[in-house]
Amino acid sequence: MKPVYTVGYGETRGFTNGVFALMDEGYMNASIILQELLCWMSEDEVAQFVKGSWLFRDEENECVVRASEEEEVEEEEFY
Numbered sequence: 001m002k003p004v005y006t007v008g009y010g011e012t013r014g015f016t017n018g019v020f021a022l023m024d025e026g027y028m029n030a031s032i033i034l035q036e037l038l039c040w041m042s043e044d045e046v047a048q049f050v051k052g053s054w055l056f057r058d059e060e061n062e063c064v065v066r067a068s069e070e071e072e073v074e075e076e077e078f079y
Helices: 014-024 030-040 041-054
Strands: none
Touching: 014 030
16 A cells, blocks of 8 residues: 655654644544544653643643642743
C-alpha cells in the first residue's frame, strides 16, 4: 500500500505535520486521534499537559482539572 503522506528525511515535525494533513484531508478524525494520543501518553504526561495548557484554565486562570487530594494553592504562571 502506498502511503497517503510521506515524511521527508530530517523534516522538522514531519510526522506531526503528516497527522495534521491527514485530518485536514478527511482521512482521519481528530477525536479518534485525540483518544489514541491520550491513551498512548502516561498519566504524568497528560497531567503535565493539562496543568500547563491554557485550554484547561478558567476566567481566573485556575486549572479546571485537578486531583481530588490537591489543596487549593496558588499555581505558578506557565506563560
